[in-house]
Amino acid sequence: DAGVIQSPRHEVTEMGQEVTLRCKPISGHDYLFWYRQTMMRGLELLIYFNNNVPIDDSGMPEDRFSAKMPNASFSTLKIQPSEPRDSAVYFCASSLSGDQPQHFGDGTRLSIL
Amino acid sequence: KQEVTQIPAALSVPEGENLVLNCSFTDSAIYNLQWFRQDPGKGLTSLLLIQSSQREQTSGRLNASLDKSSGRSTLYIAASQPGDSATYLCAVRPGNTPLVFGKGTRLSVIA
Numbered sequence: 001d002a003g004v005i006q007s008p009r010h011e012v013t014e015m016g017q018e019v020t021l022r023c024k025p026i027s028g029h030d031y032l033f034w035y036r037q038t039m040m041r042g043l044e045l046l047i048y049f050n051n052n053v054p055i056d057d058s059g060m061p062e063d064r065f066s067a068k069m070p071n072a073s074f075s076t077l078k079i080q081p082s083e084p085r086d087s088a089v090y091f092c093a094s095s096l097s098g099d100q101p102q103h104f105g106d107g108t109r110l111s112i113l
Numbered sequence: 114k115q116e117v118t119q120i121p122a123a124l125s126v127p128e129g130e131n132l133v134l135n136c137s138f139t140d141s142a143i144y145n146l147q148w149f150r151q152d153p154g155k156g157l158t159s160l161l162l163i164q165s166s167q168r169e170q171t172s173g174r175l176n177a178s179l180d181k182s183s184g185r186s187t188l189y190i191a192a193s194q195p196g197d198s199a200t201y202l203c204a205v206r207p208g209n210t211p212l213v214f215g216k217g218t219r220l221s222v223i224a
Contacts, residue, residue, distance in 0.1 A: 004156070033211065042216040043157075043202065056211065091156055098209065099145060099164075104156030 002026075004105035006092050012111045018080040021108045023092030024073055031098060034067055034077050035091040037107070043091070049075065050098075082112045115140045115207045117215035125221040126193055134188040134218045136203030141181045144206040148177050148188050151200045151217065160201075161188070193222045 005024040013019060025032045033048040047057040052069045060067070064083070069075040079086055089109050093102040116139045126132050136146075145164045149157040161170045161177040163186070169178040176189040190197055200219045204212040 043214040045211050048211055093156075099206070101147060101159035101162050102157075102212065103159070104149075106154070106156045109154075 004092055004094055004103050006090075006105035006108050008108060009106065010109045010111075012113065013082060014113050015083050016081045017112075018078065019082045019086075019110060019112075021077040021090050021092075021110070023075045023077070023105060025075070025092070025094030026103055027073065029094035029096050029103070031095045031102075032069060032075050033093040033095075033102060034075070035093065037089045037091060046077070046090075084112045086110065087112050115143075115205060115213045117203055117205055117213050119201075119203055119215035119218050121218060122216070123219040123221075125223060128193060128195060128222055128224050130193050130222075132190050132193055132220075134190070134201050134203075134220070136186040136188070136215055138184045138186075138205045138213075140207060141184050142208065143181065144208050146177075146179055146186050146206070147204045147212065148175075148186075149202045149204065151202060153199075157202060190220075193220075195222050195224045198222050 007022045030051050034046040035043050037043045046059045047067045049069045067077045089107045091104050091107045093104045095102045118137045120135050147162045148160045150160050151157045163170050163179045174191040179186045198221050200217040202217040204214045206212050
């Protein structure tokens with residue numbers, strides 16, 4: 001099992017640019033989660049999907065953030081336009097069901113200059 | 114709103130020592146509680162999951178307990194090793210909703 005795969009591992013870009021983060025969940029997992037981790041705020045849930053359908057996006061900070069899951073094996077988190085305060089590590093996780101352990105990818109470290 | 118607190122924020126112990134990490138949560142109406150480990154530059158690895166009806170779970174040198182009524186959980190690590198050095202995060206699932214995480218305890222085990 002390859003685990004949850006995220007790309008890129010690191011992204012450095014200038015403010016105002018569009019950023020797209022990618023995630024491939026574990027095959028067969030029905031739930032996919034996007035988190036953001038910072039020193040100040042810890043790990044925060046941004047949005048999660050069940051069977052490719054967004055269930056709760058209340059954690060998405062503002063309209064500059066959007067997430068899609070076009071199929072069961074792929075999801076994207078997009079920031080447009082990016083700002084320096086978006087700098088953080090973004091994690092994707094998946095789980096078999098809502099009450100099963102979540103499996104995390106290694107994250108994308110995003111730096112907005 | 115559910116809040117999860119982990120104390121201490123950082124802990125340093127000599128190799129071989131038994132240790133306890135603490136987690137508290139404000140709302141006792143939880144579905145389950147999980148302990149995770151995070152190594153630097155890596156994602157989270159699930160260590161133990163305790164359902165609300167359970168009191169404890171064990172895996173190797175790790176034992177996690179849950180006291181729902183008092184809103185507390187502990188992670189006990191026996192005979193600590195340098196390889197146990199990592200950040201340990203506690204998370205609760207408040208019903209049919211996603212996990213709420215604490216900010217973690219950064220553990221250093223000194224050889």
